[in-house]
Amino acid sequence: MIVTINGSAHEVADGMTVAQAVQTLTTATTGVAVAVNDEVVTRSAWETTALGDSDRVEVLTAVQGG
Numbered sequence: 627m628i629v630t631i632n633g634s635a636h637e638v639a640d641g642m643t644v645a646q647a648v649q650t651l652t653t654a655t656t657g658v659a660v661a662v663n664d665e666v667v668t669r670s671a672w673e674t675t676a677l678g679d680s681d682r683v684e685v686l687t688a689v690q691g692g
Contacts, residue, residue, distance in 0.1 A: 627679035638677065645672040647683055657688035 628635050631647060638647070644660050644667050652658060660667045661684045667675050677683065 627677075629677050629679070629681045629683055631683045632685055642677050643673055644675045644677065644683070647677060648672065648685055651685050652687055654687050659686045659688075660684065661686075 627640055627642075628637055629642070629647070630636070631651065636650075644662065648658060648660060660672065662675065662677065663682050
């Protein structure tokens with residue numbers, strides 16, 4: 627299936643979870659927020675939230691600085 631992650635199309639396995647998508651983009655374990663189709667997904671739901679074909683995923687990582 628095809629999902630859009632941070633504006634780029636990716637072919638991923640059926641049933642990929644939000645947690646797996648985050649792992650493919652960043653090694654950060656804190657300071658990460660995720661939205662799927664403009665809805666924030668809480669950290670506690672990452673492992674159980676499966677992505678669907680054509681979903682739009684935004685993975686944001688906090689950056690320190692001014």
